[in-house]
Amino acid sequence: MVKICCIGAGYVGGPTMAIIALKCPSVEVAVVDISEARIQAWNSNQLPIYEPGLEEVVKQCRGRNLFFSSAVEKHVSEADIIFVSVNTPTKTRGLGAGKAADLTYWESAARMIADVSKSDKIVVEKSTVPVKTAEAIEKILTHNSKGISFQILSNPEFLAEGTAIQDLLSPDRVLIGGRETPGGSKAIKALKDVYAQWVPEDRIITTNLWSAELSKLAANAFLAQRISSVNAMSALCEATGADVSQVSHAVGKDTRIGPKFLNSSVGFGGSCFQKDILNLVYICECNGLIEVANYWKQVIKVNDYQKSRFVNRVVASMFNTVSGKKIAILGFAFKKDTGDTRETPAIDVCKGLLGDKARLSIYDPQVTKDQIERDLSMSKFGWDHPVHLQLTSPATSEQIWDVAVDAYEAAKNAHGLCILTEWDEFRKLDYQKIFNNMRKPAFMFDGRNIVDVAKLREIGFIVYSIGKPLDPWLKDMPAVA
Ligand SMILES: NC(=O)C1=CN([C@@H]2O[C@H](COP(=O)(O)OP(=O)(O)OC[C@H]3O[C@@H](n4cnc5c(N)ncnc54)[C@H](O)[C@@H]3O)[C@@H](O)[C@H]2O)C=CC1
Numbered sequence: 001m002v003k004i005c006c007i008g009a010g011y012v013g014g015p016t017m018a019i020i021a022l023k024c025p026s027v028e029v030a031v032v033d034i035s036e037a038r039i040q041a042w043n044s045n046q047l048p049i050y051e052p053g054l055e056e057v058v059k060q061c062r063g064r065n066l067f068f069s070s071a072v073e074k075h076v077s078e079a080d081i082i083f084v085s086v087n088t089p090t091k092t093r094g095l096g097a098g099k100a101a102d103l104t105y106w107e108s109a110a111r112m113i114a115d116v117s118k119s120d121k122i123v124v125e126k127s128t129v130p131v132k133t134a135e136a137i138e139k140i141l142t143h144n145s146k147g148i149s150f151q152i153l154s155n156p157e158f159l160a161e162g163t164a165i166q167d168l169l170s171p172d173r174v175l176i177g178g179r180e181t182p183g184g185s186k187a188i189k190a191l192k193d194v195y196a197q198w199v200p201e202d203r204i205i206t207t208n209l210w211s212a213e214l215s216k217l218a219a220n221a222f223l224a225q226r227i228s229s230v231n232a233m234s235a236l237c238e239a240t241g242a243d244v245s246q247v248s249h250a251v252g253k254d255t256r257i258g259p260k261f262l263n264s265s266v267g268f269g270g271s272c273f274q275k276d277i278l279n280l281v282y283i284c285e286c287n288g289l290i291e292v293a294n295y296w297k298q299v300i301k302v303n304d305y306q307k308s309r310f311v312n313r314v315v316a317s318m319f320n321t322v323s324g325k326k327i328a329i330l331g332f333a334f335k336k337d338t339g340d341t342r343e344t345p346a347i348d349v350c351k352g353l354l355g356d357k358a359r360l361s362i363y364d365p366q367v368t369k370d371q372i373e374r375d376l377s378m379s380k381f382g383w384d385h386p387v388h389l390q391l392t393s394p395a396t397s398e399q400i401w402d403v404a405v406d407a408y409e410a411a412k413n414a415h416g417l418c419i420l421t422e423w424d425e426f427r428k429l430d431y432q433k434i435f436n437n438m439r440k441p442a443f444m445f446d447g448r449n450i451v452d453v454a455k456l457r458e459i460g461f462i463v464y465s466i467g468k469p470l471d472p473w474l475k476d477m478p479a480v481a
């Protein structure tokens with residue numbers, strides 16, 4: 001029986017291994033983590049992450065051929081194939097701080113694999129890593145290898161949160177990179193055999209190691225670039241009276257461009273886009289490719305611009321001050337159908353409004369108060385470390401934000417309402433009821449373009465919706481970041 005061990009029981013390790021266990025009943029899969037709490041949660045009825053469809057898959061396989069354990073060394077030493085899916089945060093100190101990937105967790109996992117292995121292993125990079133990481137990992141593994149053979153493969157993950165199960169069951173492609181040697185080819189075949197249990201052969205792409213590592217960074221950079229492109233257009237739409245949804249639709253009809261990923265928003269969030277582009281920028285700089293680095297840097301600059309543009313719109317519309325005013329924040333997760341808040345644009349928007357002394361009432365169907373508290377007190381990039389190693393600054397004594405049980409409570413007596421996540425339930429709210437219980441004039445700032453602007457204006461709201469023709473009220477308000 002093939003034994004697989006995955007180091008890192010997170011958003012990638014957990015769901016990916018659950019699907020492998022589901023589709024390969026003859027493979028034994030152990031998912032291990034240094035965080036005891038996370039492993040306990042995976043073994044409980046309250047999984048540590050929210051992902052539609054995940055619970056059913058875990059329940060079906062857990063205890064059969066899927067195991068969650070904190071006995072890291074035991075499972076690593078017994079495995080034939082070891083996936084490494086640990087955090088690869090942005091460095092906060094030293095060389096490359098603010099850009100380069102911090103490979104501390106990866107390196108410690110690799111050293112541990114080298115220490116405890118007694119038989120040949122295939123080690124799979126599942127985490128997103130800088131191109132050429134495999135070379136460094138190989139050195140760590142083969143130094144002191146006691147005659148054991150290690151084959152390194154790059155098998156980056158392309159799942160998106162909220163649709164992880166679907167993405168894993170029916171991936172656009174599975175990418176496997178390996179050494180162009182007989183040993184490398186054998187390892188690639190072994191991993192390919194696992195995926196081939198459910199992924200059609202023509203969707204399993206094999207490449208050399210460096211192409212696989214770089215393709216992952218490139219894919220995320222291209223995706224984020226599309227969002228920054230449409231968001232840049234949204235600012236121009238507001239200035240000219242064009243409607244960004246109409247522009248996206250018209251542009252996306254070109255089959256060479258395609259309709260996906262063209263929704264204008266308050267900015268992209270999530271654990272990877274920014275981190276991976278910063279990493280790409282750093283790699284370009286290290287290779288002396290300054291123009292290329294600057295090109296990709298601009299994707300992040302536009303994203304930051306979009307978030308501050310939104311905050312400025314809110315403040316400028318409300319007579320240039322939100323001091324002491326209650327503002328409802330609907331949605332805190334970085335996208336719908338996930339409880340994940342890593343790099344969510346809501347953090348920057350909330351911090352921007354709190355900086356102008358607003359009082360916030362936050363509601364998100366999947367994000368807890370504790371999480372919001374951590375996010376609003378955490379330093380930049382602090383979140384991307386195992387939970388027990390995260391540093392937060394002490395909460396402010398004067399708490400100027402709170403969490404509401406639902407959207408109606410959040411909006412009660414509020415001056416304004418900001419939609420920051422596109423949860424389906426926000427489309428179906430009784431906006432007349434919300435309007436009746438708000439201060440007047442009542443403002444709606446839709447950062448996700450999900451409300452019916454005409455209907456809300458009919459009710460009496462002053463509406464700002466990203467990239468849409470401006471409300472007459474907003475036309476005279478200077479709000480460019
Ligand atoms: N979240 C996502 O949607 C995607 C993430 N990725 C990449 O996958 C990697 C992992 O991301 P997530 O799963 O989101 O992170 P995560 O933070 O949810 O999970 C990482 C886990 O690794 C554990 N860990 C860290 N060092 C360890 C060690 N030495 N031994 C055992 N466990 C250790 C942590 O405790 C944590 O539970 C990152 O490189 C990320 O860029 C790639 C595609 C999608």
Ligand SMILES: O=C(O)[C@H]1O[C@H](OP(=O)(O)OP(=O)(O)OC[C@H]2O[C@@H](n3ccc(=O)[nH]c3=O)[C@H](O)[C@@H]2O)[C@H](O)[C@@H](O)[C@@H]1O
Pocket residue numbers: 128157158159160161162220223227260261262263264265266267268269270271272273334335336
């Ligand atoms: O490497 C990763 O971590 C993953 O990053 C993204 O997945 P994810 O961040 O989970 O979610 P996306 O659906 O890509 O959304 C990212 C952000 O962009 C925003 N977005 C997305 C699409 C769009 O049209 N407009 C837009 O603003 C979302 O609201 C969200 O804040 C990629 O889609 C995955 O392929 C990749 O594996």
